[in-house]
Amino acid sequence: MASHEPRTAATNWSRYVAYVGGHRRWFLLLAALIPLDVGTQLVAPQVVRRFIDAAVGGRSQTELAGYAVVFVALAVVRQVLSTGTGWVSGRVAWRTTNEVRRDLLAHVLRQGPTFFLRHPPGELVDRMDGDVTRLAKLLSELVLDIAVQLLMIIGIVVALFLLDWRYGALFTPLALVMLLLLRRLLGRAVPLIADRQRAEAGLLGYLEENLTGREDLNANGGTTHALETAWDRITHHYRLARRAARATVTWPAAVQVLTAVNLCAALATGVWLSQNRGVSVGTVFAGLSYAILLRMPLVSITSRFQDVQNVLGSVRRVEELFGEAHIVPDGGGTLAPGRGSVSFTGVTFAYEDRPVLSDVSFTIPAGRRVALVGRSGGGKSTILRMLFRQYDPQAGTVSVGGVDVRRLDVGALRSRITLVTQDVHVIAGTLRDNLTFYDDRWPDEQLLRSVEEVGLGTWYAALPDGLDTRIGPGAAGLSAGEEQLLALARALLTDPDIVLLDEPSARLDPHAERRLRRTMERFIEGRTALVIAHRPETLTIVDDVMVVEEGRVVSLTPRPDPTDGTDGPVDQRFFVGRS
Numbered sequence: 001m002a003s004h005e006p007r008t009a010a011t012n013w014s015r016y017v018a019y020v021g022g023h024r025r026w027f028l029l030l031a032a033l034i035p036l037d038v039g040t041q042l043v044a045p046q047v048v049r050r051f052i053d054a055a056v057g058g059r060s061q062t063e064l065a066g067y068a069v070v071f072v073a074l075a076v077v078r079q080v081l082s083t084g085t086g087w088v089s090g091r092v093a094w095r096t097t098n099e100v101r102r103d104l105l106a107h108v109l110r111q112g113p114t115f116f117l118r119h120p121p122g123e124l125v126d127r128m129d130g131d132v133t134r135l136a137k138l139l140s141e142l143v144l145d146i147a148v149q150l151l152m153i154i155g156i157v158v159a160l161f162l163l164d165w166r167y168g169a170l171f172t173p174l175a176l177v178m179l180l181l182l183r184r185l186l187g188r189a190v191p192l193i194a195d196r197q198r199a200e201a202g203l204l205g206y207l208e209e210n211l212t213g214r215e216d217l218n219a220n221g222g223t224t225h226a227l228e229t230a231w232d233r234i235t236h237h238y239r240l241a242r243r244a245a246r247a248t249v250t251w252p253a254a255v256q257v258l259t260a261v262n263l264c265a266a267l268a269t270g271v272w273l274s275q276n277r278g279v280s281v282g283t284v285f286a287g288l289s290y291a292i293l294l295r296m297p298l299v300s301i302t303s304r305f306q307d308v309q310n311v312l313g314s315v316r317r318v319e320e321l322f323g324e325a326h327i328v329p330d331g332g333g334t335l336a337p338g339r340g341s342v343s344f345t346g347v348t349f350a351y352e353d354r355p356v357l358s359d360v361s362f363t364i365p366a367g368r369r370v371a372l373v374g375r376s377g378g379g380k381s382t383i384l385r386m387l388f389r390q391y392d393p394q395a396g397t398v399s400v401g402g403v404d405v406r407r408l409d410v411g412a413l414r415s416r417i418t419l420v421t422q423d424v425h426v427i428a429g430t431l432r433d434n435l436t437f438y439d440d441r442w443p444d445e446q447l448l449r450s451v452e453e454v455g456l457g458t459w460y461a462a463l464p465d466g467l468d469t470r471i472g473p474g475a476a477g478l479s480a481g482e483e484q485l486l487a488l489a490r491a492l493l494t495d496p497d498i499v500l501l502d503e504p505s506a507r508l509d510p511h512a513e514r515r516l517r518r519t520m521e522r523f524i525e526g527r528t529a530l531v532i533a534h535r536p537e538t539l540t541i542v543d544d545v546m547v548v549e550e551g552r553v554v555s556l557t558p559r560p561d562p563t564d565g566t567d568g569p570v571d572q573r574f575f576v577g578r579s
């Protein structure tokens with residue numbers, strides 16, 4: 001089978017530890033900054049306590065000023081520490097995110113076409129951007145932040161015990177109860193938020209699909225149905241958003257209640273201790289300060305735990321993507337220099353569970369040019385894709401230059417083969433970028449020659465900035481025919497040994513087609529070429545004709561002689577406009 005189901009194996013944490021490991025020094029710096037940050041927060045109420053007690057006890061101005069200076073210094077140090085912590089954690093987060101994203105993109109780009117049918121672009125963007133960002137958050141922020149908040153809670157409880165054991169005895173169980181209550185409240189809201197996010201993603205996907213297919217929708221009268229469905233989705237999204245908003249509105253209210261309870265408990269304890277146990281005003285104030293301080297880590301740690309749960313979902317999705325094996329693993333070998341022969345031996349192939357090629361065998365000697373003809377869906381393009389190693393056969397062998405392509409390095413093989421399909425993609429960039437794909441080994445004169453050669457000279461002359469003119473999405477558009485010519489101009493530059501063409505002239509007018517045919521003829525001269533022919537004229541530039549019908553090679557014979565007035569083995573129904 002060509003399909004490779006995603007592995008849902010256990011998360012490979014060592015992969016992520018390695019990403020963080022690359023920034024070990026920064027991570028250690030962060031681990032050092034955090035306790036310092038927590039420490040300065042915990043010390044501040046103690047300084048205030050001493051200041052108040054000194055003031056109430058009528059101590060000297062110098063002593064009071066000393067406490068004030070220490071307090072201000074602590075505040076400054078805290079600011080510096082929290083800015084530093086934020087900066088370092090942001091740095092670690094960005095670096096790790098970008099590295100994971102880069103590796104995931106490299107992994108995805110090596111996948112075959114079936115992978116992209118299984119994972120539409122919207123989903124891949126969400127995984128590579130949304131999920132990876134959340135993953136990096138876990139690696140660089142969440143774990144540390146949970147540690148900080150736990151440290152803070154423990155520190156506050158210890159400080160309260162040190163202040164007076166009764167403060168500690170009261171706030172320890174109180175903190176635990178509050179933690180559990182907050183956790184429950186948030187636990188109820190989160191699934192509703194997730195429902196809303198799913199509906200939102202679905203709505204966006206639906207809108208994107210309709211906008212992309214707007215021409216077909218308008219032409220086929222599907223607009224009314226599309227609008228009705230969009231409206232259903234919008235109202236569904238609205239209902240879910242309202243439900244989620246109702247659930248989340250209780251969260252800030254709960255935080256307010258928690259603050260009030262903490263304050264009341266601290267005040268009541270303070271007043272009682274002051275009246276019955278003679279503790280100082282400074283101690284009561286410090287108790288109050290710690291009670292207020294306790295709210296922050298309690299709230300923060302609850303939402304952080306929830307974040308961790310959400311992030312683990314993202315990590316699972318990223319892992320699934322990393323777990324998808326490459327359809328065509330690298331064989332590592334290289335091809336001997338020179339034009340290569342091409343052969344299929346007993347090749348059988350199916351897309352997913354759809355059989356397409358069945359026991360196909362043929363050999364094309366080096367330098368021979370062959371036209372592939374046959375009815376639509378017979379498997380012609382699939383033969384080209386297998387030679388380009390977008391897929392490997394389930395049975396049999398595909399060889400180039402006498403070597404099984406599975407034993408070759410994919411990059412090395414593709415550097416010797418050019419594949420021009422009808423599905424041309426123009427990237428957003430300059431004409432030069434579109435011709436060279438950022439490879440600067442060709443001088444401008446050579447780029448211009450290939451543009452001229454495919455018949456794009458007049459089109460080129462009208463461009464405002466020549467090779468630097470921006471084309472593609474968001475810039476100057478090209479007709480479908482011009483896009484095909486551009487793809488052929490790209491191919492001309494590469495000087496391949498083997499040329500695979502999926503009838504690049506299919507969308508051109510007769511004049512442009514004639515011109516392009518002459519270019520193709522020059523291009524494939526002396527090379528091994530497989531050209532899918534949808535026009536009978538294309539047969540004039542090849543040596544042999546291969547008829548492909550229902551996944552089998554019916555014949556591979558020399559091209560019929562155009563002067564003898566017969567079609568030879570070539571059924572005219574295979575061609576556009578003949579039936």
Ligand SMILES: Nc1ncnc2c1ncn2[C@@H]1O[C@H](COP(=O)(O)OP(=O)(O)OP(=O)(O)O)[C@@H](O)[C@H]1O
Pocket residue numbers: 113114117351352354356374375376377378379380381382383
């Ligand atoms: N990525 C794919 N996943 C599943 N099925 C596919 C895929 N690509 C092609 N097919 C199916 O495989 C069969 C052969 O397709 P192929 O494109 O090789 O035929 P073809 O002879 O080149 O057709 P055409 O002349 O119309 O381009 C078709 O039935 C097609 O629907």
